[in-house]
Amino acid sequence: MLARTDLRGGNATTAQLRRALPRGATDVDTVLEQVRPVIDAIRERGAVAALEFGQKFDGVSPDTVRVPAERIEQALADVAPDVRAALTESIDRARRVHADQRRTDVTTEVSPGGTVTERWIPVSRVGLYVPGGNAVYPSSVVMNVVPAQEAGVDTLVVSSPPQAQFGGLPHPTILAACALLGVSEVWAVGGAQAVALLTYGGTDTDGADLEPVDLITGPGNIYVTAAKRLCRSVVGIDSEAGPTEIAILADDSANPVNVAADMISQAEHDVMAASVLVTDSEALAGAVDREIDIQVQRTKHSERVREALGGTQSGIILVDNVDQGLQVVNAYAAEHLEIQTRNASAVAARVHSAGAIFVGDYSPVSLGDYCAGSNHVLPTSGSARHSSGLSVQTFLKGVHVIDYDEAALKEVSGHVQTLAKAEDLPAHGEAVRVRFAGGGAE
Known part of the structure; x- marks a missing residue:
């Protein structure tokens, strides 16, 4: 059911990986x-x-x-x-x-009498x-x-x-x-x-x-x-937000029944949902394929799941080892990333691009959807490379409050005027100079 991309024996760049990996075509x-x-x-x-x-x-x-x-x-x-x-x-x-x-x-005293506070x-x-x-x-x-x-x-x-x-x-x-x-x-x-x-x-x-x-x-x-x-x-x-997606990085220690179930659970959302397995085990890839065929037959939304898993956005990526697999999943930057390998916590610590990371055999994505305590509104379509999921921070504005007294401003006034001159914005410097001119602008 799942298309395969074989990256073994290669040394693809990040740009090449982004072009080669399965991704939905939503525009x-x-x-x-x-x-x-x-x-x-x-x-x-x-x-x-x-x-x-x-x-x-x-x-x-x-x-x-x-x-x-x-x-x-x-x-x-x-x-x-x-x-x-x-x-x-x-x-x-x-x-x-x-x-x-x-x-x-947080208040930072930049100099005596000069503070910047970041208010949330x-x-x-x-x-x-x-x-x-x-x-x-x-x-x-x-x-x-x-x-x-x-x-x-x-x-x-x-x-x-x-x-x-x-x-x-x-x-x-x-x-x-x-x-x-x-x-x-x-x-x-x-x-x-x-x-x-x-x-x-x-x-x-x-x-x-x-x-x-x-x-x-x-x-x-x-x-x-x-x-x-x-x-x-x-x-x-x-x-x-784009269509939902899961990537699973797994080695031969992973349970194919669980991997298949997790891929199906994500495909259940939508015909455009993406389910991607990245593995260095061809035996696991075959076992997952066989298990998907079995489980899809008994799942409620089988037609939807089949279409999602058969789409260009889903597939199995074969790699040489877990190190190459990490390169692949970091380039893919999945909304949901499961790590089902030996030493899963150590492998997960090396991931730098994912909306949320699910570690080990007992942390499936569906746990995060409902009851992990984490948030399930997450970046999709590779945007986890630069964006975060929904959090308290989403609803806060960081505002700097600048509070300098006369002495603190005077101490740095020369630098302000110099930089204003360097940028050819003399009125910026004048706004500081007049405060110490003793009689207004000259």
Whole structure:
């Protein structure tokens, strides 16, 4: 089922690896012109336009954008006890991890009387997008809301697509997760129209204000990503998320049953999902292929999984050894990277490009999706080379506060004037000189 790329016996450069490795062909540019009219309509007509697009794309239009508070509470009352318990545990673990990410202000005394303080200020209002589509994602509510709350964000709104089978409301499990987290503002809007409405705000059909946000986070399909790109000059975004992906670096000590199960679990998300195995064991590669054939037959979403695993974005990469495998996975920079080798912790310590690293046989990606305590909103499409996953830091702004007294400024004034002259910006230097001229500018 899985295509193979044999890199053994070679010495490929990073550039060559990036060209050779499997990668999805999603091109956001191809849908920008489809999304642009949606953005324009909602900027001009607000909630009315958003609900019209909901009718067009989701087949349903709720009476109001904002979900009534009693429906959120009712969803929590109706949720199955085991689901509530699992969500509660997920929230607790995520909160413990993210609480430790809180930043503290730091003051540096540069000279006597001259200090620079870095203050960490929460974003005032954020919009957290939770997708619908092939699956229900209450876990994404947890992953978006918890770090925002731990950062101290003043207000937040969760937006999720309306569901025809639930009377135009988001899925009740999503609403239940919001209730558990104390989120009282939920919008029944999905897709590009959700991004646009979060960006520009407006007036709901009942006359209530829909306040715009300062930052939008959360994954979505290609249309959501395109909307983020078009709106990012007005609002902040976390990232342009591509299709989900897993890479597994494994040697002959790995269990092929577990490797196959992990690759299938990622392929279950979407036909464009990527599952990549990097191994120095041809025997393991063959065993994983055989095991995938067996397990796919009994998985619920077998057609979706087969298409994802058979796509150009998925495959098996054969390498000479684990060292070459590390070169490959660092070039690939996977959203999720599993290390299933001997001395897995030591191997994982040598990884420098991955959204999240899952170490050993008992740390599968699905643990991170739900209950590890880590965040599952992660960089995709190779952007883990330069970007991080969602965290408390995403919702904080580092602001420098400069506080110099007269003596401290005088001490460095000559250097400021010299550098201003060197840059041919004399007014910069003059702004310092006049403070000590004793009578104003000469």
